[in-house]
Amino acid sequence: MTLLRLDGVCKRLGTAAVLDGLSLAVERGEIYGLLGPNGSGKSTALNVVCGLLAPDAGTAQMPGPAAAPGSPSRIGLCAQQPALYRDLRPAEHLDFHARIQGLRAPQRARRVAEVMALFGLPPYAHRTAAQLSGGWQQRLHMACAVVHGPELLILDEPTSAVDLEARHALWALIETLRAGGMTILLTTHHLDEAERLCDRVGILQRGRLVAEGTLAALRARVPAKAIALVRGDDEAALRQRAESLGWPTRTYAGELACLMPEETTLRDVVQAFEGLAVRSATLQPVGLEHAYLEVLQAA
Numbered sequence: 001m002t003l004l005r006l007d008g009v010c011k012r013l014g015t016a017a018v019l020d021g022l023s024l025a026v027e028r029g030e031i032y033g034l035l036g037p038n039g040s041g042k043s044t045a046l047n048v049v050c051g052l053l054a055p056d057a058g059t060a061q062m063p064g065p066a067a068a069p070g071s072p073s074r075i076g077l078c079a080q081q082p083a084l085y086r087d088l089r090p091a092e093h094l095d096f097h098a099r100i101q102g103l104r105a106p107q108r109a110r111r112v113a114e115v116m117a118l119f120g121l122p123p124y125a126h127r128t129a130a131q132l133s134g135g136w137q138q139r140l141h142m143a144c145a146v147v148h149g150p151e152l153l154i155l156d157e158p159t160s161a162v163d164l165e166a167r168h169a170l171w172a173l174i175e176t177l178r179a180g181g182m183t184i185l186l187t188t189h190h191l192d193e194a195e196r197l198c199d200r201v202g203i204l205q206r207g208r209l210v211a212e213g214t215l216a217a218l219r220a221r222v223p224a225k226a227i228a229l230v231r232g233d234d235e236a237a238l239r240q241r242a243e244s245l246g247w248p249t250r251t252y253a254g255e256l257a258c259l260m261p262e263e264t265t266l267r268d269v270v271q272a273f274e275g276l277a278v279r280s281a282t283l284q285p286v287g288l289e290h291a292y293l294e295v296l297q298a299a
């Protein structure tokens, strides 16, 4: 069942057409990842979804009964830049956001306590936001977005500024929220994050969706059984050899990538380049990263 539908959304900011006919649907209960290069319009799309920006054309709608006036929003937004109050403690932040959302006293106190516990905040209850580490600030930022119990949680690059352990902790929280019935729309530049969390992914370029699907469907867009990354002294010669063997080639992060048409072994890859100076070779399964590059390089 569709929870959010964008239909032909266009948005011009300054002289730029930032969203150019964006259409997508997020299904209830899924984690949908919106990917795309810097400036492709991800945050602008999320702002339109939240009603912070009005589209010039098209619509962003959540089917179903609209929230009654004064009742909490059906959406929780965790914006790209954390907006915390330096001198407020975690429960004070949560209470403030719950108040803005119109939660009344007994329910508000209950939700604040529930969300404090869910996000593991009680040991930090006495610290102000300024006294929390970056990872815990991001956690609190996310907690503020869910205190009113939204149906749709929007996370704009939720882990971009945190260390690896904090990232894993945030992933676990996101999975817990989804298991509790929340639908999640997130953006990220970390393709491992999208691969770990998302049921479906949409790839945005210049304000348009250029690919969309499950992780498996996107990986299937790469015409390869595996990817061989090969480095050597003479890249042109390596590329020529690969192509003479019928292996399509790409350049991924400045390196020669061979799209292996059949299952193969690293030994076979190295042998295929015999006579040429190979400094390193690795064989990788096809991942979302390869699909992302394939889509963007073709678009």
Ligand SMILES: Nc1ncnc2c1ncn2[C@@H]1O[C@H](COP(=O)(O)OP(=O)(O)OP(=O)(O)O)[C@@H](O)[C@H]1O
Pocket (backbone or CB within 6 Å): 013, 014, 015, 016, 018, 036, 037, 038, 039, 040, 041, 042, 043, 044, 045, 080
């Ligand atoms: N108020 C504005 N006036 C003019 N241009 C704007 C304005 N806000 C955003 N832009 C431009 O719109 C484009 C899309 O921005 P947006 O923030 O939606 O991209 P994004 O995909 O979220 O990028 P990032 O990955 O860097 O967060 C960018 O080129 C940005 O410079």
Ligand SMILES: [Mg+2]
Pocket (backbone or CB within 6 Å): 042, 043, 044, 080, 156
């Ligand atoms: Mg952004």
